[in-house]
Amino acid sequence: MSWIVLSLLIxxxxxxxxxxxxxxxxxxxxxxSFLYVFAGGVFLLIPAIAIYALHxxxxxxxxxxxxxxxAMGAVLMTSFISLYIFSMQRSGATIVIPVxxxxxxxxxxxxxxxxxxxxxxxxxxxxxxxMLAAIAITWNFKARxxxxxxxxxxxxxxxxxxxxxxxxxxxxxxxxxxxxLAHVWGGFGxxxxxxxxxxxxxxxxxxxxVVETPKVLMGCLAAQAVFQTLGELTQVHALKIAPAAGLVQxxxxxxxxxILVFFxxxxxxxxxxxxxxxxxxxxxxxFGCIIILFAGIAAISLDQ
Numbered sequence: 001m002s003w004i005v006l007s008l009l010i011x012x013x014x015x016x017x018x019x020x021x022x023x024x025x026x027x028x029x030x031x032x033s034f035l036y037v038f039a040g041g042v043f044l045l046i047p048a049i050a051i052y053a054l055h056x057x058x059x060x061x062x063x064x065x066x067x068x069x070x071a072m073g074a075v076l077m078t079s080f081i082s083l084y085i086f087s088m089q090r091s092g093a094t095i096v097i098p099v100x101x102x103x104x105x106x107x108x109x110x111x112x113x114x115x116x117x118x119x120x121x122x123x124x125x126x127x128x129x130x131m132l133a134a135i136a137i138t139w140n141f142k143a144r145x146x147x148x149x150x151x152x153x154x155x156x157x158x159x160x161x162x163x164x165x166x167x168x169x170x171x172x173x174x175x176x177x178x179x180x181l182a183h184v185w186g187g188f189g190x191x192x193x194x195x196x197x198x199x200x201x202x203x204x205x206x207x208x209x210v211v212e213t214p215k216v217l218m219g220c221l222a223a224q225a226v227f228q229t230l231g232e233l234t235q236v237h238a239l240k241i242a243p244a245a246g247l248v249q250x251x252x253x254x255x256x257x258x259i260l261v262f263f264x265x266x267x268x269x270x271x272x273x274x275x276x277x278x279x280x281x282x283x284x285x286x287f288g289c290i291i292i293l294f295a296g297i298a299a300i301s302l303d304q
Contacts, residue, residue: 006238013231015258018097019266020224025088028209028217033085034195035202041081041192043225048185051178058182061175069171069180070187076164077188083157091150097259098137098290099154105130105296106162114166126299133292141282181232260286 029036052058061069087096105127135151171180196202209217260283267276 003238003241006234006241010231010235010238011258013227013234015097015262017224017227017231018259019262020220020227021085021088022092022263024220024224025085026092028213028220030089032202032205033089034082035205037078037082037085038192038195038202039206040221040224041078041189042196043189043221044185044228045189045193046225047229048182048189051182052186055178055182057176058179061179061183065171065174066183069175069183070190072164072167073184073187073189074191076160076167077184078191080157080160080164081188083153083160087150087153087157090153095137095150096154098133098286098293099151100158100161102130102155103158103162103165106159107165110162110166111169122299126296129292129299130296133289133296137286137289137293139285141285260290 024036024040025033029039084096084100108123108127168180168184196206
């Protein structure tokens, strides 16, 4: 399979994760966002353990580096996903995911400040365009203003995951992506398991949900884990065979467009779970902002 086909699959798989997250955070776990974070995180222990068992390199990591990578998952991933789910509850995926396309800009700025990467006028202009488009997409036409709280939450989450990406880049010099992924997800899943057992009211709440809607709950949690695992592994394979990593990253920037299209379809197929999205000035505004976001991401990725 060509790297182009793989790269096109990545945002589709991640968009699948976002759709599941949007439904779960707004319906099944409406007032229990942290319970959803930790319940979903426990499921990621399954692929982490599988990689660790089947990938010998994952078991050969020195204890110190293994602990550092696990800490990345325990601290950075837990913080990021908590803010991400909370933002989903407040604003929905059609706002959250486009604003999170500021992540490449933060990664670029972090690389320039801390890793000594070069800077150009085109990259600086692209960063500015991404930031402005991310702010613009949160414009509330009814209130005639920006949703500052939601914007702040999503930007904070984007900065955290950008830091995670920079730390990951540091470890890629010594370890392959599977090894890093096993330890990061092991750390994140381990924290989630401990929290589920530590907070007394969460397990009874989770048991009640399993009893009331077993198929929906377990199916959605399993689907989330599958989408996320396949998305990450597809990205690894695309990066291995693509002529340039920036090309893969550029195609990944199509995710917000996929999100809007998927939600338009979901609104017609499952109106009880997802709100219908008429093509009005609000949707046209979002698509316009996404085009600017994609152009900025393309400029940063291809200006190598």
